[in-house]
Amino acid sequence: MLIIEDLHVTVGGKKILNGLTLEVRAGEVHAIMGPNGSGKSTLVHVLAGRPGYEVTRGRVTFDGRDLLALAPEERAREGVFLGFQYPVEIPGVNNVYLLKAAVNAARKHRGLPEVDAFEFLDLVRSKMKLMQMDESFLSRGVNEGFSGGEKKRNEILQMLVLEPRLALLDETDSGLDIDALKIVANGVNSLRSPERAFVLVTHYQRLLDYVVPDRVHVLVRGRIARSGDRTLALELEKRGYEWVAGEAA
Amino acid sequence: MTAPLTARIAEEFRAAASRLPAGVVPPQRREELLAVLTREGLPTSRDENWKYANLRALERMRFAPVAPRTEPSLLAADLPAPIQGYARYTFVDGVFAPALSCPLESSSGVTLSVASRSREASERLAAASALPAPADARFAALNEAFALDVARIRARTGAQCPACMELLFVSTGDAESGAAYPRLELDVEPDARLGLIERHVSLGAESSFSAPAVDIVLGRNAAVDHYRVQEMGPKALWIDTLTAGIAHGAAYRLYMVSLGAASARSTIQVRLTGELAEVGLHAVCVADRHQVHDTFALVEHAAPRAKTEQTFRGIAGGRARAAFNGKVIVREGAHGTDSRQSLRGLLAGPEAEIDVRPQLEIYTDDVRCSHGATAGKLDDDMLFYLLSRGLERDTAQRLLKWAFLEDVVAKIAVPELRRQIERSLAGQMNETTALKELL
Ligand SMILES: Nc1ncnc2c1ncn2[C@@H]1O[C@H](COP(=O)(O)OP(=O)(O)OP(=O)(O)O)[C@@H](O)[C@H]1O
Numbered sequence A: 001m002l003i004i005e006d007l008h009v010t011v012g013g014k015k016i017l018n019g020l021t022l023e024v025r026a027g028e029v030h031a032i033m034g035p036n037g038s039g040k041s042t043l044v045h046v047l048a049g050r051p052g053y054e055v056t057r058g059r060v061t062f063d064g065r066d067l068l069a070l071a072p073e074e075r076a077r078e079g080v081f082l083g084f085q086y087p088v089e090i091p092g093v094n095n096v097y098l099l100k101a102a103v104n105a106a107r108k109h110r111g112l113p114e115v116d117a118f119e120f121l122d123l124v125r126s127k128m129k130l131m132q133m134d135e136s137f138l139s140r141g142v143n144e145g146f147s148g149g150e151k152k153r154n155e156i157l158q159m160l161v162l163e164p165r166l167a168l169l170d171e172t173d174s175g176l177d178i179d180a181l182k183i184v185a186n187g188v189n190s191l192r193s194p195e196r197a198f199v200l201v202t203h204y205q206r207l208l209d210y211v212v213p214d215r216v217h218v219l220v221r222g223r224i225a226r227s228g229d230r231t232l233a234l235e236l237e238k239r240g241y242e243w244v245a246g247e248a249a
Numbered sequence B: 001m002t003a004p005l006t007a008r009i010a011e012e013f014r015a016a017a018s019r020l021p022a023g024v025v026p027p028q029r030r031e032e033l034l035a036v037l038t039r040e041g042l043p044t045s046r047d048e049n050w051k052y053a054n055l056r057a058l059e060r061m062r063f064a065p066v067a068p069r070t071e072p073s074l075l076a077a078d079l080p081a082p083i084q085g086y087a088r089y090t091f092v093d094g095v096f097a098p099a100l101s102c103p104l105e106s107s108s109g110v111t112l113s114v115a116s117r118s119r120e121a122s123e124r125l126a127a128a129s130a131l132p133a134p135a136d137a138r139f140a141a142l143n144e145a146f147a148l149d150v151a152r153i154r155a156r157t158g159a160q161c162p163a164c165m166e167l168l169f170v171s172t173g174d175a176e177s178g179a180a181y182p183r184l185e186l187d188v189e190p191d192a193r194l195g196l197i198e199r200h201v202s203l204g205a206e207s208s209f210s211a212p213a214v215d216i217v218l219g220r221n222a223a224v225d226h227y228r229v230q231e232m233g234p235k236a237l238w239i240d241t242l243t244a245g246i247a248h249g250a251a252y253r254l255y256m257v258s259l260g261a262a263s264a265r266s267t268i269q270v271r272l273t274g275e276l277a278e279v280g281l282h283a284v285c286v287a288d289r290h291q292v293h294d295t296f297a298l299v300e301h302a303a304p305r306a307k308t309e310q311t312f313r314g315i316a317g318g319r320a321r322a323a324f325n326g327k328v329i330v331r332e333g334a335h336g337t338d339s340r341q342s343l344r345g346l347l348a349g350p351e352a353e354i355d356v357r358p359q360l361e362i363y364t365d366d367v368r369c370s371h372g373a374t375a376g377k378l379d380d381d382m383l384f385y386l387l388s389r390g391l392e393r394d395t396a397q398r399l400l401k402w403a404f405l406e407d408v409v410a411k412i413a414v415p416e417l418r419r420q421i422e423r424s425l426a427g428q429m430n431e432t433t434a435l436k437e438l439l
């Protein structure tokens, strides 16, 4: 589904990704771990199409298509979803407006008519229930005044409503209390299916107890220094990144 | 440059003098105002607070008022839809048009008289509306010198809560046939409440000049919600002066929406004369193409524990310019003053210009004054967030523009008026339908 080959990316003249290669197949969950500043957010931002990154080498295909050639909104409509590490607050843009506009944009792309207002509300309500979010969040500005954990839940809510084929979740587990972590994990698990894939960027093994990954990768200085199955995450927890970084160097 | 202009004004005044009604403004008063104008001259772009308004356009304008039409050719259907619950008074080229009006019931506690100044009211106005010290009344003087008519509103004590009326000023003239001088004198007696909509529209796309003047006095504990909408035609020159004096415990809330005209300038001067008086000035403007929207808003705190809230949200696209200069002066003895200013401009075109300037002059201790001013483009992070959810770039940008205006638009508490304004905003932002209605 997603094939990244020898990806090199610079930001503001600084080289961040350094020949990264990764393949994610439909139905898989990949976890990406790695020290602060190693390029994890850069990777998912580049995949989602955030401006400001220069791809100097390599290619990325999504279902065989050149992903990097698409505008960010086109990637979203093709089914790529980015759950932000730091979701931005957008006062004055209503949460439910955004959800509806996003759903309709995707439907239009697929040649479907606009979503029925009542069906849409029912859908959103049921997903909110799953995320244990109060309905009052719907009428608030996007992330406006949300606590850190509420913002993360809101990201997952959007993911549940949009049902992407490839979800890139950047530290969605950071800043969550234990209950919230389970709620978020439930949300992710409820979407797992043979047609969908997930890339979870995380610092903690804990999330991976609830969302069991097929593969775990360690990103060090812009490239994958080591990959393994879920036991790699456990080992990292014990031995730290020094171990991998040392080996890679 | 001004000398020949004032000479021409004087000349046009002589020629028009015989048709300027004495019942509206006595001839002697008109002469005095003309003398003041001749002495002081009209502002030029070299004047401190007049850098942005397009004053050179005045050179092409006639100052004598448009001759009133004998046969009003307008129909009610040509006018903006009325707002339910608001009695309408229409003025065409500055002259009251009873056929296009739908007055208040007499029991409402509000009297509106056209051009018959009650003696008592005029004294109250004279006493209470003493302008703030650095006042700029030159265009107000021009207005009063040439006014053909005046809407004098007196809201009486115990007025039902609240009396609601709409003043609609329609401009039909073009620059050749003369100027329009919409004029409103509002006297709100103690404890009275009033909801006032004031709209300025032009029919036809001809270039035209209007110089409205509004003079407001709020008595003790009175409250006024004043909605002003400027939707003049694309070639209009509109130079407006609003002066208000707010007594003890009274609350004046002004909501201004500026959309039309080639060049629109508002000079707002509010004086808080009594303790605990409050003023809210909330303005939005959307300027596009070559439009200039310029507002100078001065609030003077002359009494203790009074409160000011100023909000400005302006969008400039194309090669337009939006300027807002919000000045607060806290006089000696005005302790406990609470003043907040939030002025923000959004650049929506590579050649557009925004100028927001908060200014504070404080002559006493013990005040709480805060101000924030920003001017910039749409936030890249917000835009990317919306794009990453699949929204069209165009939709995302529009949504963010709406969000930007929302701080002020959401304050418009008359739903029908707000909907009309949202529709006009949409038109001004080149949208076929208000985005908010779609969503
Ligand atoms: N605009 C920029 N200019 C220069 N350097 C940048 C810019 N943006 C990011 N970087 C740098 O790129 C590196 C990688 O950042 P990135 O956010 O991808 O790290 P990360 O692995 O997600 O870290 P964390 O675990 O802390 O979230 C960092 O050293 C960061 O400072």
Ligand SMILES: [Mg+2]
Residues within 6 Å of the ligand: A040, A041, A042, A085, A170, A171
């Ligand atoms: Mg990161």
